[in-house]
Amino acid sequence: MDAGINWTALAVFVFFFVLVTVMGFWASRWMAGPSNKGAHLDEWGLGGRNFGAWITWFLVGGDFYTAYTVIAVPALVYAVGAYGFFALPYTILVYPIVFLIMPKLWHAAHKAGHVTAADVVYGRYQSRPLEFAIALTGVVATMPYIALQLIGMEVVIKALGLTGELPLLAAFVILALYTYSAGLRAPALIAFVKDLMIYIVVLVAVVVVPAKLGGYGVVFDSAREVFANKGGATGLTLKPSQFLPFATLALGSAMAAFMYPHTLTGIFAAKDANTIRKNAVFLPAYTVLLGLIALLGFMAYAAGVKVQTNNDVVPALFNGLFPSWFAGFAFAAIAIGALVPAAVMSIGASNLFTRNFWKPYVNPGISNEGEAKVAKVVSLVVKLGALVFILFLPTKFALDLQLLGGVWILQTFPALVFGLFVGWFGARALLCGWAVGIVCGSWMAFADGIKPVHSFTVGGDQYSMYTGLIALALNIVVAVVANLVLGKGSRPALRSAA
Amino acid sequence: MRLLLLLPFIGLLWVPFYNKELPALWGFPFFYWYQFAWVPLTSLLIWLVFRDGLKKGEE
Numbered sequence: 001m002d003a004g005i006n007w008t009a010l011a012v013f014v015f016f017f018v019l020v021t022v023m024g025f026w027a028s029r030w031m032a033g034p035s036n037k038g039a040h041l042d043e044w045g046l047g048g049r050n051f052g053a054w055i056t057w058f059l060v061g062g063d064f065y066t067a068y069t070v071i072a073v074p075a076l077v078y079a080v081g082a083y084g085f086f087a088l089p090y091t092i093l094v095y096p097i098v099f100l101i102m103p104k105l106w107h108a109a110h111k112a113g114h115v116t117a118a119d120v121v122y123g124r125y126q127s128r129p130l131e132f133a134i135a136l137t138g139v140v141a142t143m144p145y146i147a148l149q150l151i152g153m154e155v156v157i158k159a160l161g162l163t164g165e166l167p168l169l170a171a172f173v174i175l176a177l178y179t180y181s182a183g184l185r186a187p188a189l190i191a192f193v194k195d196l197m198i199y200i201v202v203l204v205a206v207v208v209v210p211a212k213l214g215g216y217g218v219v220f221d222s223a224r225e226v227f228a229n230k231g232g233a234t235g236l237t238l239k240p241s242q243f244l245p246f247a248t249l250a251l252g253s254a255m256a257a258f259m260y261p262h263t264l265t266g267i268f269a270a271k272d273a274n275t276i277r278k279n280a281v282f283l284p285a286y287t288v289l290l291g292l293i294a295l296l297g298f299m300a301y302a303a304g305v306k307v308q309t310n311n312d313v314v315p316a317l318f319n320g321l322f323p324s325w326f327a328g329f330a331f332a333a334i335a336i337g338a339l340v341p342a343a344v345m346s347i348g349a350s351n352l353f354t355r356n357f358w359k360p361y362v363n364p365g366i367s368n369e370g371e372a373k374v375a376k377v378v379s380l381v382v383k384l385g386a387l388v389f390i391l392f393l394p395t396k397f398a399l400d401l402q403l404l405g406g407v408w409i410l411q412t413f414p415a416l417v418f419g420l421f422v423g424w425f426g427a428r429a430l431l432c433g434w435a436v437g438i439v440c441g442s443w444m445a446f447a448d449g450i451k452p453v454h455s456f457t458v459g460g461d462q463y464s465m466y467t468g469l470i471a472l473a474l475n476i477v478v479a480v481v482a483n484l485v486l487g488k489g490s491r492p493a494l495r496s497a498a
Numbered sequence: 499m500r501l502l503l504l505l506p507f508i509g510l511l512w513v514p515f516y517n518k519e520l521p522a523l524w525g526f527p528f529f530y531w532y533q534f535a536w537v538p539l540t541s542l543l544i545w546l547v548f549r550d551g552l553k554k555g556e557e
Contacts, residue, residue, distance in 0.1 A: 082517075082529060085529075085530070085533065088533045088534070089510040089511070089533060089536070092506055092510060092533075092536050092537055092540050093506060093507060093510060093511075093540075095540060095541075095544060096503040096506060096507070096540065096543075096544060099503065099544050099547070099548070100500070100503065215525055216524060216525030216526055217522075217525035218525075219525070220525060220526070220527060236519060236527055236529065237517050237518060237519060237527070237529050238513065238517050238529075240514075243513040243514060243517070246513055247510075247511045247512075247513050250510065250511065251507075251511060274552075277548050277551070278548070280544050280548070281541055281544045281545045281548055282541070284537045284538070284540055284541045285541075287537045288534065288537050291530075291533070291534055291537070295530075
């Protein structure tokens with residue numbers, strides 16, 4: 001990237017950043033309807049549970065397709081080609097899963113006033129240890145995810161020509177303050193601006209870039225040529241050894257996606273179950289966008305973009321092919337695209353902390369007002385943690401933890417989902433399954449040197465699969481066996497939550 | 499009706515079926531446009547199941 005500050009781009013960038021900051025602070029008064037409960041966790045942490053189909057669409061889309069996605073997916077496609085496209089089947093398959101599971105989860109949460117996944121689990125099984133396991137997994141898996149959003153922001157700030165940690169710090173303080181004051185309403189409102197900007201950027205890019213380079217045929221041809229010279233497991237199509245990793249990564253990621261606290265927060269904030277069903281129908285629109293974004297990785301080859309680290313591919317492409325003002329607009333879109341999910345993630349983690357650590361173990365008699373207060377403070381701590389992470393630890397550490405986080409969060413699937421459909425499982429069995437899944441999943445990942453896929457040999461043939469999915473299979477097997485051995489336990493399976 | 503939701507899983511997880519470059523469409527190799535095609539298709543399938551559920555008065 002060229003040295004020196006790109007002033008035009010920077011000016012456009014700052015303009016949009018200030019715009020969303022103002023919106024963020026104003027958001028505390030937005031959508032505060034007649035049902036407003038004042039100082040209550042439902043208001044701060046779930047926006048009053050009043051979001052209709054449109055707001056939910058922007059909110060869930062905004063926190064599911066993150067700034068890091070915009071940077072990392074094209075970077076992966078740039079590096080390995082077809083394999084990086086597993087993000088496409090992943091973000092398609094997630095919607096049938098959302099459609100079948102999430103309305104049921106919403107009902108369970110709404111009836112009893114649950115705010116988090118761990119609340120729902122406790123409500124169903126009345127087991128503090130299982131609740132603790134689910135909440136802990138959620139918090140731990142979310143932290144590196146927030147850190148990744150900062151990496152996304154760092155990449156575009158660097159592309160503007162700014163150096164040092166100060167710009168990132170400033171962006172972060174702003175984010176922390178308006179999340180503190182407006183809660184989930186801030187990212188929900190900002191998501192409108194973010195998405196509008198991202199859509200404009202991507203639509204312009206996928207029309208203009210190929211037009212400048214000579215069409216999509218040329219884009220794919222130049223990528224094919226580069227991969228042919230590079231050799232290895234790269235190319236415009238998959239190698240047979242990549243079939244199973246590709247499919248299992250897509251499926252496992254799709255099952256894990258809505259186990260994360262931030263995506264669930266979007267679900268719990270919906271005003272009714274049909275809002276969620278409608279969103280399962282219309283959210284795939286974002287997947288088209290994601291697929292087009294992924295293609296930027298190939299366009300970089302046609303444009304002859306050279307980068308030191310793969311993550312710089314998208315910024316380099318915009319800096320190279322577009323006028324400064326549009327590059328600034330694109331970078332602002334990506335940076336704001338980091339704010340929305342980072343805010344929702346920190347809110348999701350704070351909700352978990354407040355409801356499932358603070359309330360049961362520190363202050364069981366806490367008032368609604370007290371809950372909201374604790375959550376607000378925790379949201380600051382969580383974000384500070386992520387910032388420290390980025391400033392003082394190597395980036396690779398955040399990436400590794402994020403990968404492990406995916407494996408871990410997938411292990412909460414049985415505890416959270418099975419109870420919605422069958423009443424057969426007991427808390428102790430699910431806890432055994434969870435523990436085995438976490439331990440085996442982490443062990444496999446570490447043994448492989450933190451790789452997403454694990455290889456094993458069956459009858460002389462090597463098979464590679466997504467580690468998280470293998471761990472989930474073990475998890476379920478152990479839960480079934482443990483349930484047969486231990487029985488369901490004598491506690492009542494259903495009682496409204498305390 | 500809900501079985502319709504299995505179709506995207508079959509269509510997208512059966513990778514060898516679409517792991518080829520031809521036939522290309524507007525310069526897009528088959529591998530890519532096939533996956534893109536599943537986006538509106540999946541939306542449509544979910545919508546059909548959703549509408550069916552509404553008719554039956556599902557809550």
